[in-house]
Amino acid sequence: MAGDWRERKKAATRQRLQEQALRLFVERGYEATTVEQIAAAAGVSHMTFFRYFPTKEDVVLSDSYDPLLVAAIRARPRSEHPVVRIHAAVREGLAAIYAADREALLVRVRLALSTPALRARLWENQFATRELFEGALEEGEPRLRTRVLASVCLAALTTALEAWVAADGAAELPDLIDEAFGVLAEAPRRRRS
Protein backbone atom coordinates (compact mmCIF):
# COMPACT_ATOMS: atom_id res chain seq x y z
CA MET A 1 0.00 0.00 0.00
CA ALA A 2 2.44 2.59 -1.17
CA GLY A 3 0.78 5.18 -3.40
CA ASP A 4 -2.15 5.23 -1.06
CA TRP A 5 -0.74 8.09 0.96
CA ARG A 6 0.03 9.91 -2.26
CA GLU A 7 -3.50 9.67 -3.48
CA ARG A 8 -5.00 10.83 -0.22
CA LYS A 9 -2.74 13.85 -0.24
CA LYS A 10 -3.64 14.65 -3.81
CA ALA A 11 -7.34 14.36 -3.07
CA ALA A 12 -6.88 16.64 -0.06
CA THR A 13 -5.08 19.27 -2.11
CA ARG A 14 -7.72 19.11 -4.78
CA GLN A 15 -10.51 19.55 -2.29
CA ARG A 16 -8.67 22.41 -0.55
CA LEU A 17 -8.31 24.19 -3.87
CA GLN A 18 -11.98 23.74 -4.69
CA GLU A 19 -13.17 24.89 -1.27
CA GLN A 20 -11.00 27.99 -1.24
CA ALA A 21 -11.96 28.80 -4.81
CA LEU A 22 -15.69 28.60 -4.14
CA ARG A 23 -15.31 30.59 -0.96
CA LEU A 24 -13.44 33.36 -2.75
CA PHE A 25 -15.83 33.33 -5.71
CA VAL A 26 -18.82 33.80 -3.42
CA GLU A 27 -17.07 36.44 -1.33
CA ARG A 28 -15.63 38.68 -4.05
CA GLY A 29 -16.99 37.35 -7.32
CA TYR A 30 -15.64 35.00 -9.94
CA GLU A 31 -13.94 37.52 -12.21
CA ALA A 32 -12.48 39.44 -9.30
CA THR A 33 -10.75 36.34 -7.98
CA THR A 34 -7.36 35.42 -9.41
CA VAL A 35 -5.99 31.92 -9.79
CA GLU A 36 -2.97 33.17 -7.89
CA GLN A 37 -5.20 34.10 -4.96
CA ILE A 38 -6.90 30.72 -4.98
CA ALA A 39 -3.57 28.94 -5.07
CA ALA A 40 -2.20 31.13 -2.28
CA ALA A 41 -5.27 30.48 -0.13
CA ALA A 42 -4.75 26.76 -0.60
CA GLY A 43 -1.03 27.07 0.11
CA VAL A 44 0.24 26.06 -3.34
CA SER A 45 1.51 27.76 -6.46
CA HIS A 46 -0.61 28.65 -9.45
CA MET A 47 1.02 25.84 -11.43
CA THR A 48 -0.32 23.30 -8.98
CA PHE A 49 -3.78 24.71 -9.47
CA PHE A 50 -3.60 24.03 -13.17
CA ARG A 51 -2.30 20.53 -12.53
CA TYR A 52 -5.55 19.75 -10.73
CA PHE A 53 -8.00 21.80 -12.79
CA PRO A 54 -7.37 22.37 -16.49
CA THR A 55 -9.09 25.76 -16.38
CA LYS A 56 -10.36 28.20 -13.79
CA GLU A 57 -13.89 27.34 -14.87
CA ASP A 58 -13.51 23.66 -14.11
CA VAL A 59 -13.14 24.31 -10.41
CA VAL A 60 -16.82 25.22 -10.37
CA LEU A 61 -18.23 23.08 -13.12
CA SER A 62 -16.53 19.74 -12.78
CA ASP A 63 -18.56 17.08 -11.07
CA SER A 64 -19.07 13.36 -11.45
CA TYR A 65 -22.80 13.27 -11.92
CA ASP A 66 -22.90 12.32 -15.58
CA PRO A 67 -22.02 8.62 -15.21
CA LEU A 68 -24.61 8.38 -12.48
CA LEU A 69 -27.31 9.75 -14.75
CA VAL A 70 -26.22 7.51 -17.61
CA ALA A 71 -26.53 4.45 -15.40
CA ALA A 72 -29.96 5.58 -14.26
CA ILE A 73 -31.14 5.92 -17.85
CA ARG A 74 -29.79 2.50 -18.77
CA ALA A 75 -31.61 1.02 -15.79
CA ARG A 76 -35.01 2.02 -17.19
CA PRO A 77 -36.66 -0.46 -19.53
CA ARG A 78 -36.07 0.27 -23.18
CA SER A 79 -39.73 -0.23 -23.87
CA GLU A 80 -40.44 3.14 -22.33
CA HIS A 81 -40.43 6.24 -24.47
CA PRO A 82 -36.99 7.96 -24.37
CA VAL A 83 -38.45 11.07 -22.79
CA VAL A 84 -40.01 9.01 -20.02
CA ARG A 85 -36.78 7.09 -19.45
CA ILE A 86 -34.74 10.25 -19.13
CA HIS A 87 -37.35 11.97 -17.01
CA ALA A 88 -37.49 9.09 -14.54
CA ALA A 89 -33.72 8.64 -14.50
CA VAL A 90 -33.09 12.32 -13.90
CA ARG A 91 -35.66 12.44 -11.14
CA GLU A 92 -34.12 9.47 -9.39
CA GLY A 93 -30.46 10.28 -10.00
CA LEU A 94 -30.73 13.92 -9.16
CA ALA A 95 -32.84 13.20 -6.12
CA ALA A 96 -29.92 11.31 -4.59
CA ILE A 97 -27.44 14.08 -5.36
CA TYR A 98 -29.94 16.63 -4.21
CA ALA A 99 -30.48 14.91 -0.87
CA ALA A 100 -26.76 14.70 -0.16
CA ASP A 101 -25.35 17.92 -1.62
CA ARG A 102 -28.31 20.27 -1.79
CA GLU A 103 -26.51 23.40 -0.55
CA ALA A 104 -23.30 22.82 -2.47
CA LEU A 105 -25.28 22.15 -5.62
CA LEU A 106 -27.28 25.33 -5.14
CA VAL A 107 -24.15 27.41 -4.67
CA ARG A 108 -22.44 25.95 -7.71
CA VAL A 109 -25.44 26.23 -10.00
CA ARG A 110 -26.16 29.76 -8.88
CA LEU A 111 -22.57 30.76 -9.52
CA ALA A 112 -22.54 29.02 -12.88
CA LEU A 113 -25.76 30.63 -14.08
CA SER A 114 -24.93 34.14 -12.95
CA THR A 115 -21.39 34.32 -14.37
CA PRO A 116 -21.21 34.76 -18.14
CA ALA A 117 -17.92 32.91 -18.53
CA LEU A 118 -19.21 29.97 -16.53
CA ARG A 119 -22.56 29.98 -18.26
CA ALA A 120 -20.83 29.58 -21.58
CA ARG A 121 -18.86 26.59 -20.33
CA LEU A 122 -21.99 25.14 -18.81
CA TRP A 123 -23.63 24.95 -22.20
CA GLU A 124 -20.49 23.44 -23.60
CA ASN A 125 -20.79 20.75 -20.96
CA GLN A 126 -24.35 20.12 -22.06
CA PHE A 127 -22.95 19.20 -25.42
CA ALA A 128 -21.01 16.39 -23.79
CA THR A 129 -23.89 15.39 -21.54
CA ARG A 130 -26.22 15.18 -24.48
CA GLU A 131 -23.91 12.75 -26.21
CA LEU A 132 -23.88 10.63 -23.10
CA PHE A 133 -27.67 10.65 -22.98
CA GLU A 134 -27.78 9.67 -26.63
CA GLY A 135 -25.51 6.75 -25.94
CA ALA A 136 -27.42 5.72 -22.85
CA LEU A 137 -30.68 5.56 -24.78
CA GLU A 138 -29.08 2.94 -27.03
CA GLU A 139 -31.54 3.53 -29.79
CA GLY A 140 -30.32 2.71 -33.23
CA GLU A 141 -31.16 4.86 -36.20
CA PRO A 142 -32.50 7.36 -36.92
CA ARG A 143 -29.95 9.45 -35.18
CA LEU A 144 -31.60 12.83 -35.62
CA ARG A 145 -34.63 11.68 -33.66
CA THR A 146 -32.55 10.41 -30.75
CA ARG A 147 -30.48 13.55 -30.74
CA VAL A 148 -33.49 15.83 -30.71
CA LEU A 149 -35.02 13.88 -27.86
CA ALA A 150 -31.84 14.03 -25.80
CA SER A 151 -31.43 17.77 -26.47
CA VAL A 152 -35.00 18.47 -25.58
CA CYS A 153 -34.80 16.59 -22.29
CA LEU A 154 -31.63 18.43 -21.36
CA ALA A 155 -33.33 21.71 -22.17
CA ALA A 156 -36.15 20.81 -19.80
CA LEU A 157 -33.71 19.79 -17.09
CA THR A 158 -31.69 22.96 -17.41
CA THR A 159 -34.78 25.11 -17.33
CA ALA A 160 -35.81 23.40 -14.10
CA LEU A 161 -32.39 24.10 -12.61
CA GLU A 162 -32.69 27.72 -13.62
CA ALA A 163 -36.09 28.03 -12.00
CA TRP A 164 -34.66 26.45 -8.88
CA VAL A 165 -31.91 29.02 -8.45
CA ALA A 166 -34.25 31.81 -9.53
CA ALA A 167 -36.43 30.89 -6.56
CA ASP A 168 -33.22 30.71 -4.53
CA GLY A 169 -33.87 27.09 -3.59
CA ALA A 170 -37.29 27.83 -2.13
CA ALA A 171 -39.05 25.41 -4.47
CA GLU A 172 -38.14 21.76 -4.52
CA LEU A 173 -36.02 20.71 -7.47
CA PRO A 174 -37.75 17.36 -8.11
CA ASP A 175 -41.09 19.12 -8.40
CA LEU A 176 -39.68 21.64 -10.85
CA ILE A 177 -38.24 18.81 -12.92
CA ASP A 178 -41.62 17.10 -13.08
CA GLU A 179 -43.21 20.37 -14.07
CA ALA A 180 -40.68 21.03 -16.81
CA PHE A 181 -40.98 17.53 -18.28
CA GLY A 182 -44.74 17.86 -18.00
CA VAL A 183 -44.63 20.69 -20.52
CA LEU A 184 -43.03 18.35 -23.04
CA ALA A 185 -46.08 16.14 -22.94
CA GLU A 186 -48.12 19.06 -24.09
CA ALA A 187 -46.55 19.59 -27.49
CA PRO A 188 -49.12 19.59 -30.28
CA ARG A 189 -49.73 16.44 -32.29
CA ARG A 190 -48.36 16.23 -35.75
CA ARG A 191 -50.57 17.45 -38.57
CA ARG A 192 -50.30 16.09 -42.07
CA SER A 193 -47.24 17.66 -43.71
Next chain:
Amino acid sequence: MAGDWRERKKAATRQRLQEQALRLFVERGYEATTVEQIAAAAGVSHMTFFRYFPTKEDVVLSDSYDPLLVAAIRARPRSEHPVVRIHAAVREGLAAIYAADREALLVRVRLALSTPALRARLWENQFATRELFEGALEEGEPRLRTRVLASVCLAALTTALEAWVAADGAAELPDLIDEAFGVLAEAPRRRRS
Protein backbone atom coordinates in the same frame (compact mmCIF):
# COMPACT_ATOMS: atom_id res chain seq x y z
CA MET B 1 -24.83 64.24 -45.48
CA ALA B 2 -21.52 64.33 -43.71
CA GLY B 3 -21.14 61.28 -41.49
CA ASP B 4 -22.25 59.18 -44.38
CA TRP B 5 -18.69 58.73 -45.61
CA ARG B 6 -17.61 57.88 -42.10
CA GLU B 7 -20.12 55.12 -41.77
CA ARG B 8 -19.29 53.59 -45.11
CA LYS B 9 -15.62 53.51 -44.15
CA LYS B 10 -16.41 51.93 -40.81
CA ALA B 11 -18.61 49.31 -42.42
CA ALA B 12 -15.84 48.56 -44.90
CA THR B 13 -13.24 48.14 -42.16
CA ARG B 14 -15.56 45.90 -40.23
CA GLN B 15 -16.23 43.72 -43.21
CA ARG B 16 -12.52 43.54 -44.07
CA LEU B 17 -11.75 42.36 -40.55
CA GLN B 18 -14.46 39.73 -40.68
CA GLU B 19 -13.43 38.44 -44.09
CA GLN B 20 -9.76 38.19 -43.21
CA ALA B 21 -10.56 36.56 -39.89
CA LEU B 22 -12.77 33.88 -41.42
CA ARG B 23 -10.21 33.27 -44.15
CA LEU B 24 -7.42 32.78 -41.64
CA PHE B 25 -9.58 30.65 -39.33
CA VAL B 26 -10.43 28.29 -42.18
CA GLU B 27 -6.85 28.21 -43.45
CA ARG B 28 -4.95 27.59 -40.24
CA GLY B 29 -7.55 27.08 -37.54
CA TYR B 30 -9.23 29.33 -34.99
CA GLU B 31 -6.84 28.84 -32.08
CA ALA B 32 -3.77 29.08 -34.28
CA THR B 33 -4.81 32.51 -35.55
CA THR B 34 -4.00 35.51 -33.38
CA VAL B 35 -5.89 38.76 -33.29
CA GLU B 36 -2.67 40.50 -34.27
CA GLN B 37 -2.55 38.49 -37.48
CA ILE B 38 -6.17 39.28 -38.31
CA ALA B 39 -5.60 42.97 -37.68
CA ALA B 40 -2.43 42.96 -39.76
CA ALA B 41 -4.20 41.19 -42.64
CA ALA B 42 -6.88 43.87 -42.54
CA GLY B 43 -4.30 46.64 -42.34
CA VAL B 44 -5.17 47.91 -38.88
CA SER B 45 -3.85 47.53 -35.35
CA HIS B 46 -5.15 45.01 -32.84
CA MET B 47 -6.86 47.78 -30.90
CA THR B 48 -8.99 48.61 -33.90
CA PHE B 49 -10.06 44.99 -34.07
CA PHE B 50 -11.39 45.15 -30.54
CA ARG B 51 -13.16 48.41 -31.29
CA TYR B 52 -15.22 46.58 -33.89
CA PHE B 53 -15.60 43.20 -32.20
CA PRO B 54 -15.70 42.95 -28.41
CA THR B 55 -14.07 39.51 -28.48
CA LYS B 56 -12.30 37.28 -30.94
CA GLU B 57 -15.29 34.96 -30.83
CA ASP B 58 -17.73 37.64 -31.96
CA VAL B 59 -16.10 37.90 -35.34
CA VAL B 60 -17.57 34.48 -36.11
CA LEU B 61 -20.73 34.46 -34.04
CA SER B 62 -22.21 37.92 -34.38
CA ASP B 63 -25.08 38.19 -36.78
CA SER B 64 -28.35 40.08 -36.95
CA TYR B 65 -30.75 37.22 -37.36
CA ASP B 66 -32.40 37.36 -33.96
CA PRO B 67 -34.63 40.39 -34.53
CA LEU B 68 -35.74 38.84 -37.80
CA LEU B 69 -36.81 35.65 -36.05
CA VAL B 70 -38.56 37.59 -33.30
CA ALA B 71 -40.58 39.50 -35.85
CA ALA B 72 -41.48 36.26 -37.60
CA ILE B 73 -42.75 34.76 -34.35
CA ARG B 74 -44.82 37.82 -33.54
CA ALA B 75 -46.35 37.67 -37.01
CA ARG B 76 -47.92 34.27 -36.31
CA PRO B 77 -51.35 34.28 -34.68
CA ARG B 78 -51.27 33.87 -30.94
CA SER B 79 -54.00 31.29 -31.18
CA GLU B 80 -51.44 28.80 -32.45
CA HIS B 81 -49.53 26.63 -30.00
CA PRO B 82 -46.17 28.23 -29.15
CA VAL B 83 -44.24 25.34 -30.67
CA VAL B 84 -46.11 25.73 -33.93
CA ARG B 85 -45.56 29.48 -33.95
CA ILE B 86 -41.84 29.12 -33.46
CA HIS B 87 -41.57 26.28 -35.92
CA ALA B 88 -43.31 28.22 -38.64
CA ALA B 89 -41.41 31.41 -37.88
CA VAL B 90 -38.06 29.68 -37.92
CA ARG B 91 -38.84 27.91 -41.14
CA GLU B 92 -39.81 31.17 -42.81
CA GLY B 93 -37.15 33.40 -41.31
CA LEU B 94 -34.30 31.02 -41.76
CA ALA B 95 -35.40 30.16 -45.28
CA ALA B 96 -34.77 33.75 -46.31
CA ILE B 97 -31.35 33.86 -44.67
CA TYR B 98 -30.58 30.45 -46.05
CA ALA B 99 -31.44 31.45 -49.60
CA ALA B 100 -29.24 34.53 -49.45
CA ASP B 101 -26.24 33.46 -47.37
CA ARG B 102 -26.20 29.68 -47.62
CA GLU B 103 -22.45 29.27 -48.05
CA ALA B 104 -21.43 31.90 -45.51
CA LEU B 105 -23.85 30.44 -43.00
CA LEU B 106 -22.48 26.95 -43.55
CA VAL B 107 -18.90 28.11 -43.04
CA ARG B 108 -19.74 30.02 -39.89
CA VAL B 109 -21.84 27.30 -38.32
CA ARG B 110 -19.27 24.63 -39.15
CA LEU B 111 -16.53 26.70 -37.59
CA ALA B 112 -18.64 27.45 -34.54
CA LEU B 113 -19.60 23.84 -33.93
CA SER B 114 -16.13 22.39 -34.40
CA THR B 115 -14.24 24.84 -32.18
CA PRO B 116 -14.69 24.32 -28.43
CA ALA B 117 -14.27 27.97 -27.52
CA LEU B 118 -16.81 29.02 -30.12
CA ARG B 119 -19.20 26.25 -29.23
CA ALA B 120 -19.29 27.49 -25.67
CA ARG B 121 -20.11 31.01 -26.79
CA LEU B 122 -22.72 29.67 -29.17
CA TRP B 123 -24.64 28.14 -26.30
CA GLU B 124 -24.28 31.36 -24.37
CA ASN B 125 -25.88 33.14 -27.30
CA GLN B 126 -28.75 30.66 -27.12
CA PHE B 127 -29.39 31.94 -23.66
CA ALA B 128 -30.04 35.39 -25.11
CA THR B 129 -32.00 34.03 -28.05
CA ARG B 130 -34.22 32.03 -25.77
CA GLU B 131 -35.13 35.15 -23.84
CA LEU B 132 -36.04 36.84 -27.09
CA PHE B 133 -38.25 33.91 -28.06
CA GLU B 134 -39.89 34.04 -24.67
CA GLY B 135 -40.65 37.70 -25.15
CA ALA B 136 -41.87 37.18 -28.69
CA LEU B 137 -44.37 34.55 -27.59
CA GLU B 138 -45.96 37.18 -25.35
CA GLU B 139 -47.59 34.60 -23.18
CA GLY B 140 -48.32 35.66 -19.64
CA GLU B 141 -47.82 33.36 -16.70
CA PRO B 142 -46.83 30.70 -16.03
CA ARG B 143 -43.29 31.55 -16.92
CA LEU B 144 -41.78 28.10 -16.49
CA ARG B 145 -44.00 26.70 -19.20
CA THR B 146 -43.10 29.42 -21.68
CA ARG B 147 -39.45 29.07 -20.87
CA VAL B 148 -39.44 25.33 -21.34
CA LEU B 149 -41.20 25.67 -24.67
CA ALA B 150 -38.74 28.28 -25.90
CA SER B 151 -35.76 26.19 -24.75
CA VAL B 152 -37.11 23.07 -26.35
CA CYS B 153 -37.71 24.76 -29.69
CA LEU B 154 -34.19 26.17 -29.66
CA ALA B 155 -32.85 22.72 -28.90
CA ALA B 156 -34.67 21.36 -31.94
CA LEU B 157 -33.39 24.19 -34.11
CA THR B 158 -29.82 23.73 -32.98
CA THR B 159 -29.96 20.00 -33.54
CA ALA B 160 -31.15 20.62 -37.08
CA LEU B 161 -28.23 23.00 -37.67
CA GLU B 162 -25.85 20.38 -36.34
CA ALA B 163 -27.25 17.74 -38.64
CA TRP B 164 -26.90 20.17 -41.51
CA VAL B 165 -23.18 20.73 -41.00
CA ALA B 166 -22.68 17.05 -40.18
CA ALA B 167 -23.98 16.28 -43.66
CA ASP B 168 -21.75 19.08 -44.92
CA GLY B 169 -24.70 20.95 -46.35
CA ALA B 170 -25.82 18.01 -48.46
CA ALA B 171 -29.27 17.91 -46.88
CA GLU B 172 -31.58 20.89 -47.06
CA LEU B 173 -31.82 22.86 -43.86
CA PRO B 174 -35.57 23.57 -43.99
CA ASP B 175 -36.26 19.84 -44.29
CA LEU B 176 -34.07 19.09 -41.30
CA ILE B 177 -35.87 21.74 -39.30
CA ASP B 178 -39.22 20.19 -40.11
CA GLU B 179 -37.88 16.80 -39.14
CA ALA B 180 -36.50 18.05 -35.83
CA PHE B 181 -39.71 19.84 -34.89
CA GLY B 182 -41.63 16.76 -35.96
CA VAL B 183 -39.96 14.80 -33.20
CA LEU B 184 -41.38 17.23 -30.65
CA ALA B 185 -44.87 16.27 -31.67
CA GLU B 186 -44.11 12.72 -30.72
CA ALA B 187 -43.53 13.25 -27.00
CA PRO B 188 -45.70 10.96 -24.90
CA ARG B 189 -48.95 12.21 -23.41
CA ARG B 190 -49.04 13.02 -19.77
CA ARG B 191 -49.97 10.23 -17.38
CA ARG B 192 -51.53 10.87 -14.02
CA SER B 193 -48.79 11.95 -11.63
Next chain:
DNA sequence: CGCTAATATGTTAGCGACTAACGTCTACGG
Protein backbone atom coordinates in the same frame (compact mmCIF):
# COMPACT_ATOMS: atom_id res chain seq x y z
C1' DC C 1 -9.91 79.84 -45.15
C1' DG C 2 -8.63 78.64 -40.51
C1' DC C 3 -9.84 77.14 -36.01
C1' DT C 4 -11.86 73.88 -32.91
C1' DA C 5 -14.15 69.80 -31.57
C1' DA C 6 -15.30 65.20 -32.54
C1' DT C 7 -13.88 60.76 -34.19
C1' DA C 8 -10.94 57.02 -35.80
C1' DT C 9 -6.78 55.00 -35.14
C1' DG C 10 -2.18 53.91 -33.22
C1' DT C 11 1.22 53.20 -29.24
C1' DT C 12 2.44 51.56 -25.11
C1' DA C 13 2.00 49.36 -20.93
C1' DG C 14 -0.15 46.21 -18.23
C1' DC C 15 -3.29 42.31 -16.25
C1' DG C 16 -4.66 37.61 -16.04
C1' DA C 17 -5.32 32.87 -17.85
C1' DC C 18 -2.60 29.43 -19.35
C1' DT C 19 1.80 26.72 -21.01
C1' DA C 20 6.53 24.87 -21.24
C1' DA C 21 11.17 24.10 -19.51
C1' DC C 22 13.64 23.15 -15.92
C1' DG C 23 15.05 22.67 -11.07
C1' DT C 24 14.09 20.80 -6.33
C1' DC C 25 12.41 18.13 -2.67
C1' DT C 26 10.53 14.05 -0.74
C1' DA C 27 8.66 9.56 -0.11
C1' DC C 28 9.30 5.04 -1.60
C1' DG C 29 11.64 0.67 -3.35
C1' DG C 30 15.65 -1.91 -3.75
Next chain:
DNA sequence: CCGTAGACGTTAGTCGCTAACATATTAGCG
Protein backbone atom coordinates in the same frame (compact mmCIF):
# COMPACT_ATOMS: atom_id res chain seq x y z
C1' DC D 1 21.25 4.30 2.08
C1' DC D 2 20.93 5.56 -2.38
C1' DG D 3 18.43 6.10 -6.81
C1' DT D 4 14.30 7.19 -8.85
C1' DA D 5 9.75 8.84 -9.68
C1' DG D 6 6.26 11.92 -8.87
C1' DA D 7 4.61 16.30 -6.84
C1' DC D 8 5.60 20.94 -6.62
C1' DG D 9 7.84 25.50 -7.45
C1' DT D 10 10.24 29.07 -10.33
C1' DT D 11 10.67 31.51 -14.31
C1' DA D 12 9.69 33.18 -18.55
C1' DG D 13 6.80 33.44 -22.16
C1' DT D 14 2.21 33.77 -25.34
C1' DC D 15 -2.21 35.54 -26.12
C1' DG D 16 -6.71 37.75 -25.28
C1' DC D 17 -8.11 41.92 -23.68
C1' DT D 18 -8.13 46.77 -21.43
C1' DA D 19 -6.82 51.51 -20.31
C1' DA D 20 -4.25 55.86 -20.92
C1' DC D 21 -2.56 58.75 -23.77
C1' DA D 22 -0.93 60.58 -28.23
C1' DT D 23 -1.95 61.58 -33.08
C1' DA D 24 -4.22 62.31 -37.31
C1' DT D 25 -8.13 63.13 -40.03
C1' DT D 26 -12.43 65.11 -40.68
C1' DA D 27 -16.75 68.16 -39.54
C1' DG D 28 -18.76 72.03 -38.56
C1' DC D 29 -18.67 76.98 -38.06
C1' DG D 30 -17.27 81.79 -38.08
